[in-house]
Amino acid sequence: MMAERPALVVRNLEVSFLTVDGEVQAVRDVSFEVGRGEIVGLVGESGSGKSATALAIMGLLPVVSSRVRGSAMVSGVDMLALSPRQLARVRGRDMGMIFQEPMSALDPLFRIGDQIAETVRAHQRVSRRAAAARAVEILGEVGIPDAASRSRAYPHQLSGGMRQRVMIAMALVSEPAVLIADEPTTALDVTVQAQILGLLRRLSRDHGTAVVLITHDLGVVAETCSRIHVMYSGEIVEACGVDEALLAPEHPYTSALIQCIPRAGRHRQPLHSIPRRRGSSPDVRPSGCRFLPRCAHAAEICKAPQPLLDLGDRAVRCVRHDQLALPGAVERVPQ
Amino acid sequence: MKRMLLGRLAALVPTVLLASFVVFMLIQLAPGDPSITLAGENATAERIEEIRRSLGLDRSLIEQYLTWLSHAVRGDLGKSIITQESIAAAIGRTLPITLQLVFGALVVAIVFGVIAGVASARRADTATDAVIASVSSAGAAMPSFWLGLVLVSIFALGLDWLPATGFVSLAADPVRALRHLVLPSVALGAVGAAEIARQLRGVLIEILASDYIRTLRAKGLSESRIVWIHALRGAAVPLVTIIGLQVSRLLGATVVVEAVFGIQGIGTLVVSAANNRDYYVVEGVVVVMALIVILVNFAVDVSYRISDPRIR
Known part of the structure; x- marks a missing residue:
C-alpha cells in the first residue's frame, strides 16, 4: 500500500x-x-x-x-x-x-x-x-x-x-x-x-x-x-529528528547553535557565541561550505562545494560530519 | 463622546468671534468708503460727511463692531448700504448656488482623485504611475479660471455639448442643473483631484507595504478587496483631512469660477460688495464662510474618531 x-x-x-x-x-x-x-x-x-x-x-x-x-x-x-x-x-x-x-x-x-x-x-x-x-x-x-x-x-x-x-x-x-x-x-x-x-x-x-x-x-x-531543518545562509545544512539534532548534531552549525542556549548549572562561564560572520553576505559567499569562515572544524576539504549528504534517516551538508564528535545538548560521557 | 463633542462645539465660539472681529477691522483698512459711492459723482465734502454720519461710520470702530455684533448674534446681519437688500436674504439667495458648485467640484475632486490615487499606488513606479503623476502635476498647476475658459471653448463653444454659462438649481431641474454644473465643477475640482491623488498615493503605498496587508493577502482576500476596503479605510484619516482642506479652498476659489461661468453665487456678491466698500455685506459673507469652514473642520475632527477605533 x-x-x-x-x-x-x-x-x-x-x-x-x-x-x-x-x-x-x-x-x-x-x-x-x-x-x-x-x-x-x-x-x-x-x-x-x-x-x-x-x-x-x-x-x-x-x-x-x-x-x-x-x-x-x-x-x-x-x-x-x-x-x-x-x-x-x-x-x-x-x-x-x-x-x-x-x-x-x-x-x-x-x-x-x-x-x-x-x-x-x-x-x-x-x-x-x-x-x-x-x-x-x-x-x-x-x-x-x-x-x-x-x-x-x-x-x-x-x-x-x-x-x-x-x-x-x-x-x-x-x-x-x-x-x-x-x-x-x-x-x-x-x-x-x-x-x-x-x-x-x-x-x-x-x-x-x-x-x-x-x-x-x-x-x-x-x-x-518532531523534525527539524537547520538553515544556514540560504541552504538546509542539517535535517533530522529533533532528538537526534539535539543529542548528536552532525553539522558544526547545529552544534554551535545548541551550545548558544544558556543553561542552568554552568556558573561563571561566558555565554557561548558563534564567531562573527565573515564574508557570508550573499555576493562574497565562499564557493565551498558556506559556514567555513565561522567553523571551528574547518579543513582544506571544506573549500569544495558541499552537497547535502543523505544518511538515510537524516541529511547533513558537511563532508567531515563523521569525523567530528560534535557536542549536543547533553554532554557525551566517555565510555 | 457626546461630552467631548459639546466641548469642542463650545470651543468654536471664540474662534468665530475672533474671525468676525479681525475681518471687521481689516475691511476698514481698505481705502475709500461707501458714503463716497452713495453720494455719487461731484458730491461735496459736506454731503459725504452727512452720509457718513447717517450710516454711523463716524463712530469708533469698536463701537461700530459691537453694534454689528449685537445684531448679528440675533441673526440680523443688517442691510446692504448700497442696495438696501437684507444681507441675510442676499446670502440666503447666493449661498445655495455656491454650495451646489462647491459640492459638484468636491465630487469631481474625490472621484477622480481617489481613482487616480488608488491606481497609481497599486502600480507604483510603473508607466501608469508616471502618467498619472504628470497629469496631476499639470492639474495642480493649472489656474481654475484658465481651465474653465479652455473647457468652455472646447465643450460649449466648439462641440456644443454643454452650456457655457448660467446656473440651475438641482432641486428645480436636476438634469439641466447637472448639465450646467459639469464644466464649472471640473474647472474648480481639478486642483483638488490632483491634490487628493498625490497625497493618497503616498499614504496608500505605505499602507500596502504594512504587515496587516500581508496578513490579508495570506488569508486569501482578493487584491481589490484589500485595496478598496482595507487599505482605503486605513487611509481614511489623511483622506478626510485633505478633503476638509479642499472645502475651505473651494469656498475661496469659487469667486473666480463664478465669474468665468456667469454664476451669481456668493463669490460674485462679495466681490461687488468689496468694490463698493459695502462693509456689512463683506462682513456678513466672510463670517458665514468662516462658520462653514469651522464646521467642516469640526466634522473632520469628529470623523477621525468615528473612523479610527483607537482614538475613540
Missing part, C-alpha cells in the same frame, strides 16, 4: 531578490516535506532564508523584485505554478500563515470577529450570520474566553498573546492542510509562548494540520517539533 501523501512537499526551492546590484540568491536547493498532523521546525539565524522560504511557499514575495523557482505541493497542487488570482483562492483555504508581530499583523480598524468572518466568506459561500458564528466558534477553540463578546473587540483592545490566538484562529478558520508559523512566539513573553505552542500542538493534532514552525529558538523546536 502506498504511504499517505505528505501535506506539503517542497522541492528544490530557490529564491532570489532583484537588487540594484543584480540578482541576489537568498534560498537555494531547499527541499522538505511535512506530513499531516506533523510539526516541522525550520531553524536558523536572521538572514538564513527561513522567512523567505515561507513567504515563497505562500506566494507572498513581491512579484516585481523576486524570483522563485522549484515547487511547493500543497494537497497535490503546486503553489509556485499558480497565477496570482488562483493563489488568492488557495491562500487561507489550503494553507494559512501566522506572523511574528501580532501587534501589527491585524487590521487595526476592523473588529477581530469581522476579520475572521471575512476570511470565511472569502472561501465559502455562507451568510454573514453563519460566518460570524463560525468566527466566534473558532475564537473559542483557540482559547479566547467569552468569545462571543470578544469577537466585537478591536485588535488594540487585546493583549499580545490574545492577538496571536486571533491570528491562529484566522489562519485555521478554513481548516487548511498546511499552516506556516513564522516566529509565532518571538514577540511574546515566556509563559504566553508556552501556551501558544501548546495550542499549536493541540490544533495540529486535532485537525491533522501540517505545521511549518519557523524559529531561531531551539528551545521552541525541542518543545514542539
Whole structure:
C-alpha cells in the first residue's frame, strides 16, 4: 500500500531578490516535506532564508523584485505554478500563515470577529450570520474566553498573546492542510509562548494540520517539533529528528547553535557565541561550505562545494560530519 | 463622546468671534468708503460727511463692531448700504448656488482623485504611475479660471455639448442643473483631484507595504478587496483631512469660477460688495464662510474618531 501523501512537499526551492546590484540568491536547493498532523521546525539565524522560504511557499514575495523557482505541493497542487488570482483562492483555504508581530499583523480598524468572518466568506459561500458564528466558534477553540463578546473587540483592545490566538484562529478558520508559523512566539513573553505552542500542538493534532514552525529558538523546536531543518545562509545544512539534532548534531552549525542556549548549572562561564560572520553576505559567499569562515572544524576539504549528504534517516551538508564528535545538548560521557 | 463633542462645539465660539472681529477691522483698512459711492459723482465734502454720519461710520470702530455684533448674534446681519437688500436674504439667495458648485467640484475632486490615487499606488513606479503623476502635476498647476475658459471653448463653444454659462438649481431641474454644473465643477475640482491623488498615493503605498496587508493577502482576500476596503479605510484619516482642506479652498476659489461661468453665487456678491466698500455685506459673507469652514473642520475632527477605533 502506498504511504499517505505528505501535506506539503517542497522541492528544490530557490529564491532570489532583484537588487540594484543584480540578482541576489537568498534560498537555494531547499527541499522538505511535512506530513499531516506533523510539526516541522525550520531553524536558523536572521538572514538564513527561513522567512523567505515561507513567504515563497505562500506566494507572498513581491512579484516585481523576486524570483522563485522549484515547487511547493500543497494537497497535490503546486503553489509556485499558480497565477496570482488562483493563489488568492488557495491562500487561507489550503494553507494559512501566522506572523511574528501580532501587534501589527491585524487590521487595526476592523473588529477581530469581522476579520475572521471575512476570511470565511472569502472561501465559502455562507451568510454573514453563519460566518460570524463560525468566527466566534473558532475564537473559542483557540482559547479566547467569552468569545462571543470578544469577537466585537478591536485588535488594540487585546493583549499580545490574545492577538496571536486571533491570528491562529484566522489562519485555521478554513481548516487548511498546511499552516506556516513564522516566529509565532518571538514577540511574546515566556509563559504566553508556552501556551501558544501548546495550542499549536493541540490544533495540529486535532485537525491533522501540517505545521511549518519557523524559529531561531531551539528551545521552541525541542518543545514542539518532531523534525527539524537547520538553515544556514540560504541552504538546509542539517535535517533530522529533533532528538537526534539535539543529542548528536552532525553539522558544526547545529552544534554551535545548541551550545548558544544558556543553561542552568554552568556558573561563571561566558555565554557561548558563534564567531562573527565573515564574508557570508550573499555576493562574497565562499564557493565551498558556506559556514567555513565561522567553523571551528574547518579543513582544506571544506573549500569544495558541499552537497547535502543523505544518511538515510537524516541529511547533513558537511563532508567531515563523521569525523567530528560534535557536542549536543547533553554532554557525551566517555565510555 | 457626546461630552467631548459639546466641548469642542463650545470651543468654536471664540474662534468665530475672533474671525468676525479681525475681518471687521481689516475691511476698514481698505481705502475709500461707501458714503463716497452713495453720494455719487461731484458730491461735496459736506454731503459725504452727512452720509457718513447717517450710516454711523463716524463712530469708533469698536463701537461700530459691537453694534454689528449685537445684531448679528440675533441673526440680523443688517442691510446692504448700497442696495438696501437684507444681507441675510442676499446670502440666503447666493449661498445655495455656491454650495451646489462647491459640492459638484468636491465630487469631481474625490472621484477622480481617489481613482487616480488608488491606481497609481497599486502600480507604483510603473508607466501608469508616471502618467498619472504628470497629469496631476499639470492639474495642480493649472489656474481654475484658465481651465474653465479652455473647457468652455472646447465643450460649449466648439462641440456644443454643454452650456457655457448660467446656473440651475438641482432641486428645480436636476438634469439641466447637472448639465450646467459639469464644466464649472471640473474647472474648480481639478486642483483638488490632483491634490487628493498625490497625497493618497503616498499614504496608500505605505499602507500596502504594512504587515496587516500581508496578513490579508495570506488569508486569501482578493487584491481589490484589500485595496478598496482595507487599505482605503486605513487611509481614511489623511483622506478626510485633505478633503476638509479642499472645502475651505473651494469656498475661496469659487469667486473666480463664478465669474468665468456667469454664476451669481456668493463669490460674485462679495466681490461687488468689496468694490463698493459695502462693509456689512463683506462682513456678513466672510463670517458665514468662516462658520462653514469651522464646521467642516469640526466634522473632520469628529470623523477621525468615528473612523479610527483607537482614538475613540
